[in-house]
Amino acid sequence: IEPPSLRLFFALWPDEEVRETLGKLLRSLRRTVRGRWVEPDKLHLTLAFLGAVPPGRLPELAAMVECLDPPRFDLVLDRLECWRHNRVLCLGASQMPPLMLELVRVLNSNLRDAGFPIEQRPFRAHLTLARKADAAWSTMPLKRPVTWPVECVTLVESRLSSAGPAYVVLAEKRLRT
Numbered sequence: 001i002e003p004p005s006l007r008l009f010f011a012l013w014p015d016e017e018v019r020e021t022l023g024k025l026l027r028s029l030r031r032t033v034r035g036r037w038v039e040p041d042k043l044h045l046t047l048a049f050l051g052a053v054p055p056g057r058l059p060e061l062a063a064m065v066e067c068l069d070p071p072r073f074d075l076v077l078d079r080l081e082c083w084r085h086n087r088v089l090c091l092g093a094s095q096m097p098p099l100m101l102e103l104v105r106v107l108n109s110n111l112r113d114a115g116f117p118i119e120q121r122p123f124r125a126h127l128t129l130a131r132k133a134d135a136a137w138s139t140m141p142l143k144r145p146v147t148w149p150v151e152c153v154t155l156v157e158s159r160l161s162s163a164g165p166a167y168v169v170l171a172e173k174r175l176r177t
């Protein structure tokens with residue numbers, strides 16, 4: 001019998017300070033937009049989604065994170081987006097840091113080399129704030145953009161349950177200063 005697979009993804013995981021800023025923003029938006037809001041301690045930005053992975057491959061993926069050595073970068077989240085097709089409300093960036101795109105490219109290239117299926121759609125950096133959102137607009141610039149000094153890349157497990165997903169950081173690598 002095969003052990004159950006793990007639902008995994010690589011992500012940028014906010015530190016406490018950024019999380020607090022994001023939490024404040026989320027709480028202020030809650031006053032005007034209805035939706036199924038993400039709990040502030042679960043906010044994150046997915047770099048590459050792996051989907052179901054046999055647990056035996058976990059060490060390989062953890063090693064993939066350890067071996068990364070990307071320089072730090074700032075990600076400026078400066079707009080809200082509400083996607084029409086799935087009513088996802090998220091934070092986005094009008095400028096993609098080249099170092100972030102390079103990180104995504106390296107991750108995907110490592111995954112491909114190791115034989116993992118990889119995302120064919122172009123990477124669209126976003127941090128989901130709410131689902132089933134009823135915002136009337138599709139994009140809205142933030143009066144006060146959030147600057148996120150990205151210091152860490154993580155491998156995360158998502159455990160789905162009726163209470164919503166629980167996320168467990170399985171491996172992390174600090175970015176080079």
Ligand code: 2AM
Nearest residue numbers: 009044045046048049088119127128158
């Ligand atoms: P979302 O925020 O747009 O929902 C854990 O589910 C993380 O993986 C979330 O950030 C989620 O993105 C992302 N994710 C889930 N399914 C995905 C898929 N099929 N392709 C890309 N990302 C996915």
